[in-house]
Amino acid sequence: MAPPDNEVLWARDVHYAHGRSPALLGVSLGVRQGEILAVTGPRGSGKTTLLNCLSGQLVPDSGEVWFNSMPVHTLTPTSRERLRRDRFGWIGDSPQLVPELTAWENAALPLLLAGTGHRRARRTAMEWLDRLDVLECARKRPAALLQAHRQRIAIARALVHQPDVLFADEPTAPLHRADRAQVLRTLTTAGRSHSITVVLATHDAEVSTLADRTLTIVDGRESDPSNAAACSLSA
Ligand SMILES: Nc1ncnc2c1ncn2[C@@H]1O[C@H](COP(=O)(O)OP(=O)(O)OP(=O)(O)O)[C@@H](O)[C@H]1O
Numbered sequence: 001m002a003p004p005d006n007e008v009l010w011a012r013d014v015h016y017a018h019g020r021s022p023a024l025l026g027v028s029l030g031v032r033q034g035e036i037l038a039v040t041g042p043r044g045s046g047k048t049t050l051l052n053c054l055s056g057q058l059v060p061d062s063g064e065v066w067f068n069s070m071p072v073h074t075l076t077p078t079s080r081e082r083l084r085r086d087r088f089g090w091i092g093d094s095p096q097l098v099p100e101l102t103a104w105e106n107a108a109l110p111l112l113l114a115g116t117g118h119r120r121a122r123r124t125a126m127e128w129l130d131r132l133d134v135l136e137c138a139r140k141r142p143a144a145l146l147q148a149h150r151q152r153i154a155i156a157r158a159l160v161h162q163p164d165v166l167f168a169d170e171p172t173a174p175l176h177r178a179d180r181a182q183v184l185r186t187l188t189t190a191g192r193s194h195s196i197t198v199v200l201a202t203h204d205a206e207v208s209t210l211a212d213r214t215l216t217i218v219d220g221r222e223s224d225p226s227n228a229a230a231c232s233l234s235a
Pocket of ligand 1: 021022044045
């Protein structure tokens with residue numbers, strides 16, 4: 001089945017089990033370009049597994065995942081890796097930075113890997129570090145930084161190449177309460193101003209207020225399949 005034209009990311013009846021432990025039991029969704037979708041639900045409901053399937057890190061046991069006209073679920077591992085590197089950004093719940101690189105080098109990594117010149121990559125990385133209020137950390141290595149600063153640098157790295165889709169899995173988990181609102185605002189503002197589609201998994205109901213729509217997952221299923229986040233299966 002072909003995905004609807006107006007949706008940048010589209011999934012239909014996705015099932016996934018971790019070994020014998022079922023995590024997704026038929027999730028469908030569609031996200032338009034520049035839209036911010038919050039995926040909420042209790043712990044263990046399947047949010048991380050869903051983001052992993054949507055971003056091509058996991059291949060669903062059954063069902064389909066499309067990015068534009070690309071069937072992510074049938075791509076080879078190499079093509080999925082390229083897709084993740086070139087078109088997607090990922091922020092997890094703990095920053096995974098390269099310890100040998102400085103903060104700005106970490107933030108610039110996607111650009112440097114894509115062949116952008118050193119000077120331009122540095123300038124763009126610095127701009128994102130500034131937006132995220134960690135410019136003063138630019139020359140430091142991760143070990144010398146607070147966890148909250150490291151997470152902001154990981155966020156800069158996820159946005160620096162202006163991905164089509166940003167997947168954020170509990171991105172504010174390592175931050176203090178005071179930091180959370182600002183980082184979330186920066187994320188959603190960046191998404192809106194650069195037309196980046198954002199899929200944001202959280203069990204913090206407050207985050208939903210910043211999103212355009214919310215999809216609630218309970219026990220691997222949409223809690224209300226008739227809600228607005230259900231994909232247009234009419235295609
Ligand atoms: N690597 C794994 N091996 C076995 N079971 C797993 C694995 N990862 C997740 N699960 C199980 O799959 C189900 C969904 O987990 P998932 O991490 O996707 O939920 P989640 O909603 O993201 O949870 P949380 O809010 O705690 O991050 C849970 O029952 C979990 O225990």
